[in-house]
Amino acid sequence: MTSIGCSLPLPCWHRPCIGHRRVTLTQKDWLPRNARTIPPTVTGERPGIVDVPEKAWIACSAASAERFEVPIRRVSAVQPGCTSPLPAHTQFLCEATPLRSSLPSRAKPDFFIVGAPKCGTTALTHYLATHPDVFMAPKELHAFGADLQFGRQFYRRDLRNYLAEFASRNGERCAGEASVWYLFSEQAAAEIKQFNPESRIIIMLRNPAEMLYSLYYQFRFDGNEHLPTFEEALAAEPERRAGRLIGRRSYFARGLLYRETARYAGQVRRYLEAFGREQVLVLLYDQFSANPAAAYCRTLDFLGVDSTHLDVPFKVINASRRIRNRALNALLTEPLLRRIVLQLRPCVPRFLFRALREADARLRQRNTVFQQRPPMPGALRARLKREFGSEVERLSELLDRDLTYWTS
Template structure:
């Protein structure tokens, strides 16, 4: 049986989609087309989520074969309070990849992604931050969001406690930390370091094309239909179309319904306030990683 042995666990908007794509190009690595499977984040999923069952989950890796290292990427494994233990139980020798970024930039970029996905109906970034306390009480929740805790913005970027869970569970030698600044500055070097961590030949050079730029939807109604199709359409699709074809078809429609634009900039005042809010978190993370990241609170 083919099963994953390495996991890109997060964080969101830190280059994980690009890293997955670059690793997938390596002939000695297999990763499924699908990202954000979230199988091990059972504290975040609903009971009807597609890949909650182990059988469905493992079916994603059937094409891996015996001679390739198999992995997957789900960025909310880092945020989940259960995923680290579930992964350890499933694969005690698992290798963990964690990608991190300035929390202020994560929040800003992630808000755009949530809006695009249809998980956020407050279009203004600052207003979305202000709604966090009400959402913590179950108010102002968008109707079709799968993981409601995604809306707790400040919780998502509590990186110190999240990373510590993985370091404590798997040990530092089995957790590879990547800082987004390094990945952006010298993608090739960081890629080769990641291959070395996975004990994979470093001679392969992937196509380092730009992955996952900022985007927004063209037609909201179509995005809503693709995200939450009516039960009758969902049933007919399951009966008539193979799962792999459905996934490709939906992805193709989503791409046609997407336009790529520059993200609206954050006001200097808001950025300064958020940097002050997260200064203590950044200091703690610096100590945990044994690397000074406090410039995140000043830049």
């Protein structure tokens, strides 16, 4: 076992079950220069044991210093003089140092739209992207949230590729991204705080019953949900909590526990405790949809940019949709095909991978028909209002805002 000095683990930059951390090594010749790797999994208490998975490699960027930082993206566990990786599950000690210490402030986002899903985040992202002082990265990067276990067909960027999404920032006063499951994550708030303590957080909330109904149809559209009715999906939650009744194309099984996604009070509290109320803006979908210009101006003021810039068409974004051709949709959402593409990602030039993503988006758009979803059955709506009554009361108290009209 090779020892390296040790400190405290960092937030997890990962694809499912894989961590990305920055460690300080004490042996300058311990690793080969520019070795290609996949990240190890960090377990245990301080000093921390790194369990190197099968075929793990460690990449180092500066092998000349006596002590240097290595971003463990694809990091190798190669001993001095060796040209092959150590056996699977070789253990060694590591030291984590604050990731933010080595990143220039302009290379990082300044604000995050963290959710909740189906609460207007896509529209707000679209509106903000039109402002000359705001740079918006592509939506749903989900670089934070170590506890968010997406399927392998879901593309989660490592640190280098995540920051590359902000590389085209060109003089804008602030940069941000929107990933709707950050709010649901139990770890994302702390991870974002450690990444950039000065971050501003935007939270968008909606009547729980309406949000869940809209989320069900979104999941039906993108393949995460296969049950034919919302009532069946709600009834299946106990089975799904046990890992059953999850479709083959599902990319985020935990999101199928619908009621958990609308437990807003605890989710919002995590961000208020991590960042303080002055760094958190809470917008309500009701007010946002009724007067998007006012909510937009309020957001610009919160971000510290010119709020008189209103040259933006406040049109409906991300309306209810259905699939035009199910055979084409089955091909575009085929998990095996998407996993193969993502496995080839390190071998594909960035511009080509971006072109493939854009082509995929165009095909999906052409295969989409916008139409109103059917109204929620009245009895089901009334039941959900009763279920979420106490939750809405807790949220009202937390925000010092009366939201009980959601459940009245």
